[in-house]
Amino acid sequence: MGGVAAVDPARLLAQPYWYRTLPTDTDVHRLDDGVFAMTGNGAVQEVLAHPHIVAEHPLKASARAFGPNVLDSDGADHRAFRALLAPILSAGRVDEYKRALMPGLVEALVDSVLDTECDDFYDTHAHRVPYGIVCTILGIDPALEDRFHTLTRPLARLLDYPTEETEQTHTNVTELLRLIEEQRTAGGGGERSLLETIEQTRDRKGISLTDSEVRSTALLFFLAGTETSSAFITSLVYCMGRGLFGLDELRDPAVRDDFIEEALRLYPPVQTIVRFASEDLTLGGTRVPRHSAVLASIAGANRDPRVFPHPDRFDIGRLRKGSIPFAVGAHACPGALLAKTEFSLLVESLVERCADIVVTHDRRGVASQSFSHPSDFAVRFTAK
Numbered sequence: 181m182g183g184v185a186a187v188d189p190a191r192l193l194a195q196p197y198w199y200r201t202l203p204t205d206t207d208v209h210r211l212d213d214g215v216f217a218m219t220g221n222g223a224v225q226e227v228l229a230h231p232h233i234v235a236e237h238p239l240k241a242s243a244r245a246f247g248p249n250v251l252d253s254d255g256a257d258h259r260a261f262r263a264l265l266a267p268i269l270s271a272g273r274v275d276e277y278k279r280a281l282m283p284g285l286v287e288a289l290v291d292s293v294l295d296t297e298c299d300d301f302y303d304t305h306a307h308r309v310p311y312g313i314v315c316t317i318l319g320i321d322p323a324l325e326d327r328f329h330t331l332t333r334p335l336a337r338l339l340d341y342p343t344e345e346t347e348q349t350h351t352n353v354t355e356l357l358r359l360i361e362e363q364r365t366a367g368g369g370g371e372r373s374l375l376e377t378i379e380q381t382r383d384r385k386g387i388s389l390t391d392s393e394v395r396s397t398a399l400l401f402f403l404a405g406t407e408t409s410s411a412f413i414t415s416l417v418y419c420m421g422r423g424l425f426g427l428d429e430l431r432d433p434a435v436r437d438d439f440i441e442e443a444l445r446l447y448p449p450v451q452t453i454v455r456f457a458s459e460d461l462t463l464g465g466t467r468v469p470r471h472s473a474v475l476a477s478i479a480g481a482n483r484d485p486r487v488f489p490h491p492d493r494f495d496i497g498r499l500r501k502g503s504i505p506f507a508v509g510a511h512a513c514p515g516a517l518l519a520k521t522e523f524s525l526l527v528e529s530l531v532e533r534c535a536d537i538v539v540t541h542d543r544r545g546v547a548s549q550s551f552s553h554p555s556d557f558a559v560r561f562t563a564k
């Protein structure tokens with residue numbers, strides 16, 4: 181039977197590593213307000229792939245703010261949204277981005293940090309590469325990147341539990357949609373921009389989505405593709421700077437991949453996924469009534485000691501099976517290949533051009549709301 185933890189879900193989730201505060205004798209926890217929390221690897225994977233656990237809920241703040249979109253839909257609607265995005269994230273396209281788009285952005289970021297010490301890497305640098313990539317894909321003028329960044333970052337809170345929905349977030353959404361439309365009419369991205377591609381895919385496949393649903397999809401894509409990666413690039417730099425291994429080891433592409441996978445396991449930017457029971461269910465022996473919110477802890481799944489011995493240890497050589505930073509099931513991240521390609525190029529360039537990367541000050545903070553990353557640390561990059 182699942183335990184009843186007399187805790188307010190909002191307070192619980194405000195804590196980093198909230199899954200650790202729940203009893204360890206079960207993976208299914210009933211919290212106050214009829215909210216359920218899943219913490220173990222098996223339970224989290226089961227929930228994310230369960231046919232009667234759904235993403236759509238009329239009261240979800242993200243659905244209200246963005247309108248119908250890929251993240252908040254299920255079944256045929258969801259498949260239609262995914263089909264729209266597929267061409268832009270295909271292996272062929274990612275290969276094009278890898279050759280033509282990413283190297284310039286990565287080198288510019290590395291140029292800007294060499295021989296500096298940053299105590300706010302997340303705010304000042306981490307967004308440069310992801311915003312550069314996604315703005316280009318979307319056909320946005322590079323001069324508007326900072327504006328997009330300022331408007332988009334607070335929207336991450338719309339995906340949290342509990343959500344932070346304010347007048348400001350709605351104003352930002354309206355302004356971003358206006359800018360996206362303006363950029364499209366200015367012809368910024370040409371035929372290969374995201375908006376053009378998804379409209380062409382829609383028309384070719386006869387998918388019935390309105391222009392405004394296409395724009396909402398573009399905006400959600402923008403948020404999903406930028407803020408997750410900005411958070412994780414911060415985690416990568418933090419892991420490189422802690423002296424856990426020699427930077428030279430990361431010149432080997434296989435070791436580099438293992439390093440990125442291990443950092444993704446320990447620091448998944450999406451820590452918790454919110455879903456809803458579409459009917460009465462039993463999960464891990466616990467009755468979960470229809471319409472209950474179900475919180476799936478990706479962070480807990482990735483540090484489940486039954487799957488990952490000494491789960492808090494950074495171990496490049498460990499087996500990655502069971503690590504689910506990009507989730508599993510119908511909503512599993514379609515941008516994983518793009519993201520990992522971007523991270524690999526960045527780590528490669530840092531290793532080639534830095535004699536040393538050192539975390540010089542570390543309060544071991546974790547920004548746990550929205551997209552998670554280590555915070556309160558300073559890092560020094562010494563050029564070769």
Ligand code: HEM
Pocket residue numbers: 250251252262265314400401404405406408409412448449450453454505506507510511512513514515516518519
């Ligand atoms: C560190 C990088 C990233 C991580 C860890 C990550 C993780 C995730 C996770 C866990 C989900 C599932 C969310 C849910 O079910 O509620 C998701 C969905 C999504 N991601 Fe990513 N993501 C990353 C980067 C990207 C990038 C670079 C893009 C696109 C350029 C992207 C596009 C999307 C989209 C469109 C969805 C919605 C999919 C759906 O609902 O079917 N992500 N991501």
